[in-house]
Amino acid sequence: MDAETPGQDVDVVVSPAELAAGTLSADQVRLATLLLHTRGCVILRGALPSTVVSAADAAFARVFADCRASGDGESLEMAGITCRVGRESRAVFWERNHRWRIFPRLRAPFDSPWLLANPLAMGLVRAALRDDFHCKFVSSDTCLAGAVIQSPHREMDPGLSWEPRGYIVNIPLHRCDLDNGPLEIWPCGSHLWRDDVLRGLGYDDTVQDGRNPDFEALAAMFPSRRVVLEPGDLLIRDPALMHRGTVNHTDRPRTMLAICYFRDGLTHNYGQLDLNLDHGLRERLAPEVRPLFAGVPQDV
Numbered sequence: 001m002d003a004e005t006p007g008q009d010v011d012v013v014v015s016p017a018e019l020a021a022g023t024l025s026a027d028q029v030r031l032a033t034l035l036l037h038t039r040g041c042v043i044l045r046g047a048l049p050s051t052v053v054s055a056a057d058a059a060f061a062r063v064f065a066d067c068r069a070s071g072d073g074e075s076l077e078m079a080g081i082t083c084r085v086g087r088e089s090r091a092v093f094w095e096r097n098h099r100w101r102i103f104p105r106l107r108a109p110f111d112s113p114w115l116l117a118n119p120l121a122m123g124l125v126r127a128a129l130r131d132d133f134h135c136k137f138v139s140s141d142t143c144l145a146g147a148v149i150q151s152p153h154r155e156m157d158p159g160l161s162w163e164p165r166g167y168i169v170n171i172p173l174h175r176c177d178l179d180n181g182p183l184e185i186w187p188c189g190s191h192l193w194r195d196d197v198l199r200g201l202g203y204d205d206t207v208q209d210g211r212n213p214d215f216e217a218l219a220a221m222f223p224s225r226r227v228v229l230e231p232g233d234l235l236i237r238d239p240a241l242m243h244r245g246t247v248n249h250t251d252r253p254r255t256m257l258a259i260c261y262f263r264d265g266l267t268h269n270y271g272q273l274d275l276n277l278d279h280g281l282r283e284r285l286a287p288e289v290r291p292l293f294a295g296v297p298q299d300v
């Protein structure tokens with residue numbers, strides 16, 4: 001087991017009254033907004049009902065089993081990656097080094113507004129992106145025993161601007177602790193590091209599943225934190241925040257949903273909504289969620 005980094009420096013604890021109202025108090029919004037801006041992330045503790053999480057966890061176990069059994073199934077290309085399609089679940093997925101990335105179809109229970117557009121998270125994302133955003137994709141990260149520690153990395157064209165280009169909301173489907181491959185984050189301003197400066201100095205910040213000794217050495221100069229997340233917690237992070245997946249020392253696969261919201265008008269070649277939805281599934285989403293999922297082509 002790895003040592004825990006102390007400190008609750010990115011945490012906001014949601015009260016039962018705030019959860020019931022689906023909104024944070026003004027003081028809590030102020031704190032969470034400040035953390036998102038300065039640290040590039042915020043953890044909302046207790047931001048969704050545990051019943052929603054346990055239903056998603058049980059359903060995900062079935063999707064994962066289907067994907068594991070569909071390794072020789074139908075394939076498609078996405079961002080230069082060969083993906084497969086689960087025979088029963090129709091979930092698009094890919095796997096590297098014991099890490100699975102699965103894009104679940106957004107049927108129940110994955111269509112819950114608590115997951116797809118968590119009201120507490122959306123208030124913060126909406127304010128930070130100034131209303132102008134959409135859901136780019138709904139994915140998941142499953143880390144198995146045997147996965148090696150990733151290289152620290154940043155995602156989705158990081159460092160092009162000090163304005164956030166989007167946010168990722170990670171929702172653990174069960175307890176993610178120091179034993180089962182917690183996410184390690186560098187909430188030290190790494191979301192603001194400029195691409196042109198890093199590249200000019202010879203750094204590549206995009207390597208995930210391979211070794212990247214130069215960037216690893218740079219990361220070691222800064223404090224990091226391995227985040228323990230309970231069911232019901234969620235992490236909002238700027239994709240430019242330096243982070244990495246760590247090692248799962250248990251036999252149970254560890255899964256977090258990774259829901260990506262992107263500023264309108266910006267794009268990136270990784271992930272798109274037709275991996276999760278067709279037009280019919282989109283029409284069945286709750287009306288308050290549907291506008292965020294407008295990017296599904298009519299004919300898919």
Ligand SMILES: O=C(O)CCC(=O)C(=O)O
Nearest residue numbers: 141143208244245246256
């Ligand atoms: O283990 C995780 O949940 C995250 C892994 C990760 O950062 C990635 O694959 O980009």
